[in-house]
Amino acid sequence: MPLQLSTALEDLVQKRLASGAYANAEEVIRLALEAQEAEDSWTGEERLALDLKIDRALEQVATGKTFGPEEARQRLSLMRDAHLAKLSR
Numbered sequence: 001m002p003l004q005l006s007t008a009l010e011d012l013v014q015k016r017l018a019s020g021a022y023a024n025a026e027e028v029i030r031l032a033l034e035a036q037e038a039e040d041s042w043t044g045e046e047r048l049a050l051d052l053k054i055d056r057a058l059e060q061v062a063t064g065k066t067f068g069p070e071e072a073r074q075r076l077s078l079m080r081d082a083h084l085a086k087l088s089r
Contacts, residue, residue, distance in 0.1 A: 013025050
């Protein structure tokens with residue numbers, strides 16, 4: 001199916017190709033459509049859950065309740081260890 005793209009869309013495809021992350025224009029368009037399909041398939045419940053997580057994160061940033069990359073790694077490691085311990089019971 002031949003497609004005619006506007007100049008703006010063609011420029012966007014070319015920009016993606018220039019990044020080196022895509023093999024060809026078809027891959028750029030295929031991945032964009034797959035991402036759109038995945039987003040369209042979200043339920044209202046999933047969208048609400050994501051919105052709530054974003055709101056909580058923004059509140060944490062606004063109140064200074066953030067931490068750096070090393071603490072993030074430590075917290076994730078502890079969460080992983082707890083999860084693995086729970087699975088092994």
